Amino acid sequence: xxxxxxxxxxxxxxxxxxxxxxxxxxxxxxxxxxxxxxxxxxxxxxxxxxxxxxxxxxxxxxxxxxxxxxxxx
Ligand SMILES: [Zn+2]
Numbered sequence: 755x756x757x758x759x760x761x762x763x764x765x766x767x768x769x770x771x772x773x774x775x776x777x778x779x780x781x782x783x784x785x786x787x788x789x790x791x792x793x794x795x796x797x798x799x800x801x802x803x804x805x806x807x808x809x810x811x812x813x814x815x816x817x818x819x820x821x822x823x824x825x826x827x
Contacts, residue, residue: 761785766796770803 761769766789769782778786790797 760792761789763789763793763796766790766793767799770796770800774803774807 766786769778769786772778773786790800
């Protein structure tokens, strides 16, 4: 049964969050990929995470620029 091999959305979400901080084990990566392929909700969550990460990166750039401006003054 293929369905039995699939992780739950809860597990998939936990892996997506964990992936932001660390590399996943190969088995987790494969399981996550299968889940994202089969699930309708989790790819949206992944997109949100990626958007959030991009926003965070931009925010970091802004604060770094602020620091540079302050040093120039
Ligand atoms: Zn899911």
